[in-house]
Amino acid sequence: MLLFLEIGRYCRLLYDALRSCTEFHTYRQNLMSEMVKTGIDSLGIVILSGLFTGGVLTIQTSYQLTSPLVDRSAIGAIVSQSMLIALAGLVSGLVLAGRVGARIATELGTMRVSEQIDALESMGFNSVSFLVMPRMLGGILMFPIIYFATSTAGIIGGVLAGSATGLLTMAQFMEGARAFFFPWDVAFGIIKSVAFGFVITTVSSYKGYYASGGAEGVGKATTQATVLSCIYILLADFVLTAILL
Amino acid sequence: MIEIRNLTKRFGDHLIWEDVSLTIADGESLAIIGKSGSGKSVLLKHLNALLNPDAGSVLIGGQNIFELNYVDMRLVRQKFGVLFQGGALFDSINTYENVAFPLRYFTRMTEQEIEHRVLECLELVNLKDMGHKATSELSGGMRKRVGLARAIVMQPAYLLYDEPTSGLDPVTSEEINELIIRMNRELSITTVVISHDMHSVLRVAERAAFIDEKKLSWYGTIEELRVADHPRMREFIKASEYVI
Numbered sequence: 001m002l003l004f005l006e007i008g009r010y011c012r013l014l015y016d017a018l019r020s021c022t023e024f025h026t027y028r029q030n031l032m033s034e035m036v037k038t039g040i041d042s043l044g045i046v047i048l049s050g051l052f053t054g055g056v057l058t059i060q061t062s063y064q065l066t067s068p069l070v071d072r073s074a075i076g077a078i079v080s081q082s083m084l085i086a087l088a089g090l091v092s093g094l095v096l097a098g099r100v101g102a103r104i105a106t107e108l109g110t111m112r113v114s115e116q117i118d119a120l121e122s123m124g125f126n127s128v129s130f131l132v133m134p135r136m137l138g139g140i141l142m143f144p145i146i147y148f149a150t151s152t153a154g155i156i157g158g159v160l161a162g163s164a165t166g167l168l169t170m171a172q173f174m175e176g177a178r179a180f181f182f183p184w185d186v187a188f189g190i191i192k193s194v195a196f197g198f199v200i201t202t203v204s205s206y207k208g209y210y211a212s213g214g215a216e217g218v219g220k221a222t223t224q225a226t227v228l229s230c231i232y233i234l235l236a237d238f239v240l241t242a243i244l245l
Numbered sequence: 246m247i248e249i250r251n252l253t254k255r256f257g258d259h260l261i262w263e264d265v266s267l268t269i270a271d272g273e274s275l276a277i278i279g280k281s282g283s284g285k286s287v288l289l290k291h292l293n294a295l296l297n298p299d300a301g302s303v304l305i306g307g308q309n310i311f312e313l314n315y316v317d318m319r320l321v322r323q324k325f326g327v328l329f330q331g332g333a334l335f336d337s338i339n340t341y342e343n344v345a346f347p348l349r350y351f352t353r354m355t356e357q358e359i360e361h362r363v364l365e366c367l368e369l370v371n372l373k374d375m376g377h378k379a380t381s382e383l384s385g386g387m388r389k390r391v392g393l394a395r396a397i398v399m400q401p402a403y404l405l406y407d408e409p410t411s412g413l414d415p416v417t418s419e420e421i422n423e424l425i426i427r428m429n430r431e432l433s434i435t436t437v438v439i440s441h442d443m444h445s446v447l448r449v450a451e452r453a454a455f456i457d458e459k460k461l462s463w464y465g466t467i468e469e470l471r472v473a474d475h476p477r478m479r480e481f482i483k484a485s486e487y488v489i
Contacts, residue, residue: 026350119333122293123347123399124323126315 039142050153108208
């Protein structure tokens with residue numbers, strides 16, 4: 001019963017957010033700020049995650065491909081394609097479920113328990129349009145950029161790790177990466193990143209917007225937002241991969 | 246005029262109060278009193294439709310606000326100013342921007358006009374030089390005064406106060422009481438105060454309504470309250486350590 005109530009309230013919040021998308025003047029200013037907080041401010045951590053993921057994947061693939069019959073450039077192909085199709089979106093999604101999801105749930109939860117959302121409503125604002133819409137749009141618009149940054153960092157990480165350990169040269173890596181580059185892989189990665197951006201921002205907004213019970217309630221909402229975002233990202237990743245690949 | 250007609254509110258199976266009817270005349274100052282948990286704040290949140298009742302209506306200018314669509318409801322809400330218990334100031338912006346906030350979104354005022362209006366409101370609450378302060382730097386009393394400045398900046402017809410003096414020292418409480426009286430008398434704003442601070446109630450209100458045992462238990466003028474023969478209300482007033 002509680003599950004249906006939660007789903008109903010989540011759908012209602014989404015409906016209210018989408019219905020208010022024409023009120024651009026209400027969320028314009030917040031949208032810019034959200035795009036910076038979600039996208040630009042997250043670049044450091046996702047680039048770092050991408051660099052190490054690409055590096056580890058290169059060394060690990062090299063370790064697994066022991067046959068002398070397989071050309072070293074295959075490592076570049078496997079790493080770059082894995083980053084573009086799967087890992088860049090997933091790693092950045094999971095990292096940002098913590099960074100962005102927790103921030104959104106805490107901000108909105110604190111605003112809820114300190115009556116700031118009531119204050120907005122009582123002034124005549126549409127609080128969903130003012131608070132949820134810019135966060136949702138900010139996530140959807142910025143996650144593809146984060147995806148590009150993570151996948152690029154992953155490939156650079158792979159090149160650096162390969163060169164530094166002497167497993168393969170940059171030329172070998174790029175030869176394999178170019179040979180197995182398909183534009184659809186990038187399109188698939190973008191679709192996934194948009195879905196992840198939507199999941200993280202809407203789940204976290206929902207948990208924060210309906211938080212109750214003071215500081216403890218905000219803490220609970222933040223934890224739930226992070227955990228649920230991670231679960232739904234894994235679920236969405238599986239579903240999209242099964243449908244689109 | 247605000248007319249509350251046969252209002253009933255439940256949270257799940259829990260009845261908060263039922264069949265509450267009250268009329269608040271224009272320019273009047275009404276205090277709603279009652280024990281903690283009696284549903285005073287819940288009743289206040291029905292006056293501008295922040296909460297919806299299970300039954301009954303609230304009429305503003307003869308129009309039941311619960312029958313309005315969301316856009317019209319937001320227009321009705323703009324007739325209200327609300328001072329929330331903790332001030333409910335937006336902590337991401339400073340004091341000046343908090344007061345200017347509704348003006349920026351709901352008016353076409355120039356920056357100069359906004360500044361003039363904001364400083365006028367901050368002066369009314371004796372905080373003219375505090376505009377640059379972050380809200381985290383403000384004391385409890387100052388937060389309430391900034392909240393009050395923000396509540397009146399759009400020149401509302403109705404002002405709702407949720408526990409305006411709770412958590413304040415006697416001197417600051419008295420300053421807030423003075424401000425409530427000024428807003429009501431000088432600006433002719435209809436005032437509804439939720440409080441269990443009887444000193445404040447007797448200072449600022451012309452009428453009082455006592456919520457008890459899940460209903461509107463008593464309603465009358467402050468003069469009538471002083472001599473009312475209502476055992477539970479007398480007990481409440483006595484427990485408030487206030488001698489009439």
